[in-house]
Amino acid sequence: MKKATTSMTRRSVLSALGLGALVAGCASNTPSAYYSLTAADLSGAAGRSSRVQVLVAPPRALKALDTSYIAVVDQGPVYSYFPKSAWADTLPNVVQAKLQETLQNTGRLRGVGLPGDGLLIDYQLQTEIRAFELQVGGANRGVVEISARIVNDRNGRTVATKVFRASTPAGSASVDKAVEAMNASADRVFAEMAAWTIQNV
Numbered sequence: 001m002k003k004a005t006t007s008m009t010r011r012s013v014l015s016a017l018g019l020g021a022l023v024a025g026c027a028s029n030t031p032s033a034y035y036s037l038t039a040a041d042l043s044g045a046a047g048r049s050s051r052v053q054v055l056v057a058p059p060r061a062l063k064a065l066d067t068s069y070i071a072v073v074d075q076g077p078v079y080s081y082f083p084k085s086a087w088a089d090t091l092p093n094v095v096q097a098k099l100q101e102t103l104q105n106t107g108r109l110r111g112v113g114l115p116g117d118g119l120l121i122d123y124q125l126q127t128e129i130r131a132f133e134l135q136v137g138g139a140n141r142g143v144v145e146i147s148a149r150i151v152n153d154r155n156g157r158t159v160a161t162k163v164f165r166a167s168t169p170a171g172s173a174s175v176d177k178a179v180e181a182m183n184a185s186a187d188r189v190f191a192e193m194a195a196w197t198i199q200n201v
Contacts, residue, residue, distance in 0.1 A: 031086035035070065035179045037094055039101035040191035052122035052201045053111035055153065056100045059092040059146070061129040066092055070175060071133035073143075079133075082175045091132055095146070095186075099125065102190040108198050123159065123201045124151045125193075131165075132186075134178035140170040142181025144189050150200050160200040164189040 065071060068090050069081035087094050096114065103112040103125075113119040131145035145165040151158055166185035170177045 030084075031068075032084045033175070034086055034088045035175075036088040037098045037183050037186050039098045039105060040187045040194065042102065042106045042191060042194055049108045050198060050201055051110045053113065053119045054103060054109055054197065054201060055113055055115065055117075055119065055121040055124045056096055056103065057124050057126045058115070059095050059099075059127040059129050061092050061132075065129050065132055066090060070179065072173075072178070073131075073133040073135050073137075075137040082178070085175045092129060095127070095129060095132070098186070099127070099190060099193070102194045103197065106194055106198060109201075121153045124153050125149075125197055126151055127193075130163075132182065134170055134173065134182065135167075136173060140173050140178070140181075142168045142170050142178060142183070142185050144182060144185040146189055146193070148193055148196070150197060160196070162193075162196055164193050164196075 064079040067081075068086040068088075070085050070087060072080045072082060074080070089097075100112055100114060103109060111119050113121070126149045128147045129145075130147060131143045133143055135141050135143050143165075144167075145163065147161070147163045149158055149161045166188040168181040168184040170181035
């Protein structure tokens with residue numbers, strides 16, 4: 001895959017990537033590389049501890065992001081995907097697992113679990129993935145935007161809501177650099193969301 005230069009137009013970037021509509025089920029689109037995300041390491045973070053247990057609910061997302069394909073977004077927005085590359089699971093599942101791991105890394109909660117883990121839940125962390133992509137309109141940037149809501153599991157009341165967003169320069173439009181930039185943005189979003197969650201439960 002050719003790397004995009006800063007002088008490329010959005011059209012030439014997409015052309016260089018070979019991006020376009022993916023045809024489900026075609027052998028030619030079988031991923032040869034799978035990517036995941038790192039969880040933010042907050043083990044040394046300061047803050048109070050809480051005796052509550054938090055459920056990380058499955059994130060919601062538009063169909064364009066509710067997939068294992070790695071998204072590239074042009075103005076519009078118009079969604080395309082990196083060929084021969086994919087997330088290790090569907091994007092919502094990857095985000096959910098890394099959010100759980102980040103909250104566990106804080107060491108500030110009595111328990112953090114996923115549906116079916118059998119925890120006696122006090123609060124739910126409900127999220128919606130609004131952006132998780134390489135944006136190629138102008139400079140190439142890995143953009144992550146997630147809206148979050150904390151819900152008291154005992155009475156169903158919303159405790160707090162907030163939108164978290166981060167953007168990181170990708171340097172080029174290669175899938176490695178794109179994932180690296182998205183991972184850096186996700187790291188900041190997960191860290192901020194974990195700190196915010198602990199403050200509100």
